Amino acid sequence: MAQHNAFYAQSGGVTAVINASACGVIEACRKHSDQIGKVYAGHNGIIGALTEDLIDVSQESDEAIAALRHTPAGAFGSCRYKLKDIETHRAQYERLIEVFKAHDIRYFFYNGGGDSADTCLKVSQLSEKMGYPLTAIHVPKTVDNDLPITDNSPGFGSVAKYIATSTLEASLDIASMSATSTKVFVLEVMGRHAGWIAAAGGLAGQGEGDPPHLVIFPEVHFDREAVMARVQESVQEYGYCVIVVSEGARYEDGTFLADSGNTDAFGHRQLGGVAPTLAGMIKQDLGYKYHWAVADYLQRAARHLASRTDVEQAYAVGEKAVELALDGQNAQMPAIKRTSEDPYAWSVEPAPLAEVANQEKFMPRHFIREDGFGITEECRRYLSPLIQGEDFPPFDNGLPRVARLAKHRVERKLPEFKI
């Protein structure tokens, strides 16, 4: 089999384990050096391909690549940039082909979420629609856990472990203070449309009455009166109240609790500030002393508390992507399949990208308790395996050690291209 080069890039919001997938892709490519020559990483995702801004990964040491496994965020730079349709924006695709031709790239690995799956799907059509022989594989990643088909999305398990642990730890804090001080604690978590991360907060409560006393999902319309009644009940019964609230919490008419009014590059509303909004309501309606936290990027960057299951799955989908590509399976995504619930077991199976792109997987209603304020046992059985195991990074001088890449740029062969 002839040897050609591979392109790998990271897209969308990064996670604690997206670099573990990079590590899986790169190490698998190195193992198949008879078929894959060099790995070129796109600097800042697909933008790196369009602008011919390529990092020569072959110049990184094995140690540096291995260190990606315990380094959070996107080591090669990510992007929020969605390709338009081939039909209307042919020039972009022609440029991609020029770049791929110039660098003999025949394998395309795109590591991202739903929007990125769409980009990868469009790139995968280069072969069929424009006659360039390319195999494109999407490597799944999203803290939001909203990709379809795959049982769960790499990146989610670690955020879930972080939020469950933080909820547990902070709840002990409030419980200590509640006699004379803070009565209500509100933790705001990510999850624009799907309450998966909020649900993970629910894992902290393991017995009747355990905090969190309320989980507020985007899937359940926010009813101020019902929430306040539950908060008051909790303070009266337990002395305090812990709330995990999704950034996507919204009223029945679809208005978000806290809408900052900004939009991101994909046109999504940029949210934030639900926790102070909700805490303010509680102060106003019930008068309780409160504290609130907004974990924001801390939750998705917290590699120090990654789930070992998540790290292993992130690595495995990267590795599998290369195997699928070498098998000539274009437009696929390695998906995680739960092969057994107890004991938990999983495998990685290919899924057609066309069925993945632009789909969001919401929390099923039976994962949310009937009162709307917590998770069901079925949800717990689904979530719990995903946070199992620890995979602490090595520490130097008190801080996590992270990969230091040389990031040698590949010499440009083409004229500049404005995106």
Add this chain to the structure above:
Amino acid sequence: MAQHNAFYAQSGGVTAVINASACGVIEACRKHSDQIGKVYAGHNGIIGALTEDLIDVSQESDEAIAALRHTPAGAFGSCRYKLKDIETHRAQYERLIEVFKAHDIRYFFYNGGGDSADTCLKVSQLSEKMGYPLTAIHVPKTVDNDLPITDNSPGFGSVAKYIATSTLEASLDIASMSATSTKVFVLEVMGRHAGWIAAAGGLAGQGEGDPPHLVIFPEVHFDREAVMARVQESVQEYGYCVIVVSEGARYEDGTFLADSGNTDAFGHRQLGGVAPTLAGMIKQDLGYKYHWAVADYLQRAARHLASRTDVEQAYAVGEKAVELALDGQNAQMPAIKRTSEDPYAWSVEPAPLAEVANQEKFMPRHFIREDGFGITEECRRYLSPLIQGEDFPPFDNGLPRVARLAKHRVERKLPEFKI
């Protein structure tokens, strides 16, 4: 030597390692069972003593006590409650004596910060001013690191490690996203009057230009123009800007950047919301896309990322407190002494409580860079040893294991007392 009982209680804001001090006190008491009979823990601090709400620690298993070492927050409940002067509020002190007499308590261990040191000092005067033979020892604890005499305060090292790690991890995230998305990240940290925790964020930056690009201290007057200039410079030079801002950041006239208008039981202003305030200013003045996080209780409850140095010191001051008490040294606080800088070494030495109570230790000006936006090498040399070493708790089912205490209440012998 006759055998008498001991009282232990936790006070003020809790930390990731205050229970490690409890563990140190209780295990040391158990070792000296010839002199110390039972340990009674005050439920919710000194309030437990006043209301005769005592937990019989002698009924807890050795395993449960050992587990306190890796359990965050205050296992016996804390309080924000400051005793008034003996002269004006004699009844309270007479009540304390009644309770201590009823339960044969001759040793008093109070685990807290500056305000609690004041309470402990007042209790220590029972012996001299009211003739009750009591030895009172203050066990230091505060995430704010603002206790005088002691080289550092137990609780601070773990918060420092958490903030330094979180800053490092989140910075990698922003760096990944900055090409097409978030340009500025603001992390709000605790520290009402002293910038020690903010300074710890500075540890994340280990080389020239490394994030955080700005640390905003309460000790340096907030100058909007200067801050914006530095943010712009950072975005232009590095592509992004990471800011660690203290909740105590304030203008030259003393107004806090974000003043919620609430006060706690000690009369301190309750702060919060500096991060969104500052992020909003940046959006308004420079137009950059931002994200912000408020770590709040997460930072001081994060036992999963405790500093081993901190855990060991927290345990050691608890242990030493018992030794000092048995040595008859009333009104003392075991303080940490730095005996060597490199390699770092420390010992625990007694300090007179009268010199500790109601004093706040601020960051020395030479710990803050001349431009006011970062830490100096001298500050780094001081801080770095405090975050050294990890002491991960055991995990069960993906979550940290925490102590489960039986908390048997001691039978009340006295009439009710209203506080």
